[in-house]
Amino acid sequence: MKEIAERRAYRGLSPEPLEEGQIQRLLQAAHLAPSCFNKQSWRFVAVTGDALTGLRETLAEGNKWATRAPLIVAAVQKPSLDCRLDEGRDYAPFDLGLAVMSLVLQATHEGLVAHPIAGYSPGKVRKTLGIPEDYVVQTLVIVGRKGSDELLSDWQKERETGPRQREPLEKVAFRNRWPDPITG
Numbered sequence: 517m518k519e520i521a522e523r524r525a526y527r528g529l530s531p532e533p534l535e536e537g538q539i540q541r542l543l544q545a546a547h548l549a550p551s552c553f554n555k556q557s558w559r560f561v562a563v564t565g566d567a568l569t570g571l572r573e574t575l576a577e578g579n580k581w582a583t584r585a586p587l588i589v590a591a592v593q594k595p596s597l598d599c600r601l602d603e604g605r606d607y608a609p610f611d612l613g614l615a616v617m618s619l620v621l622q623a624t625h626e627g628l629v630a631h632p633i634a635g636y637s638p639g640k641v642r643k644t645l646g647i648p649e650d651y652v653v654q655t656l657v658i659v660g661r662k663g664s665d666e667l668l669s670d671w672q673k674e675r676e677t678g679p680r681q682r683e684p685l686e687k688v689a690f691r692n693r694w695p696d697p698i699t700g
C-alpha cells in the first residue's frame with residue numbers, strides 16, 4: 517500500500533498552518549480505529565497556533581526540529597478505561613497505537629508528515645495542556661508539510677534521505693511455530 521511504503525519519520529517540516537478540515541480528518545481517522553470491546557480509551561489534544569508556544573518548551577533537545585510543526589497532537593490513554601486481561605494484556609496503549617497509526621496513514625495520504633515522538637517531558641505536557649493526572653501522555657504526534665531541514669542535526673539530515681533501517685524480517689516474524697523461518 518502506497519501510504520505504508522511512503523511514510524517516513526521525516527523531521528524537516530514547514531510551519532505553514534494546516535487546513536481545519538485536515539485536522540478534523542486526522543482526528544476522525546484516529547477515532548475510527550478498532551479497540552478492545554470498542555472501549556475507545558484514546559484521548560487526543562490537537563494543538564495549533566499560539567497554544568504551541570508552551571508545548572514546544574516540553575520537547576527534548578534532540579526534538580528541536582518539531583518546533584516548526586503547525587500541529588502537535590498529544591495522544592493520551594488511561595489503562596482503566598480499556599480492557600485489562602490476564603498475562604499483562606493492558607489494551608489501552610495498544611488501542612492508542614492503532615489509532616495513532618490510523619492518523620499517521622491519513623496524514624500520509626494527504627501528503628503530510630505525521631511523526632510520533634517520545635522525547636518530551638510528559639509532566640510538563642500534562643501541565644501545559646491540562647491533561648488529568650491519571651492519563652498517560654503516551655506520545656506527541658508531530659504533524660506538518662515537509663519542509664526545511666534547518667533545525668536538524670547532521671545525523672537527522674542524513675536520515676531524511678537515507679534508506680529505511682529495519683531488522684531482517686526473519687528476526688521478527690516466524691511461520692507456524694516460534695522460531696521457525698517464515699519461508700520454507
Ligand SMILES: Cc1cc2nc3c(=O)[nH]c(=O)nc-3n(C[C@H](O)[C@H](O)[C@H](O)COP(=O)(O)O)c2cc1C
Nearest residue numbers: 523524525526527579632633634635636655680681
Ligand atoms: C513511540 C515512538 C517514539 C519516537 N520518538 C522519537 C523522538 O523522540 N524523536 C525522533 O526524532 N523520532 C522519534 N521516533 C521516530 C523513530 O525514530 C522512527 O520511526 C524510526 O527510526 C524508523 O524510521 P521510519 O519511521 O522513517 O521508518 C519515534 C517513533 C515512535 C514510534
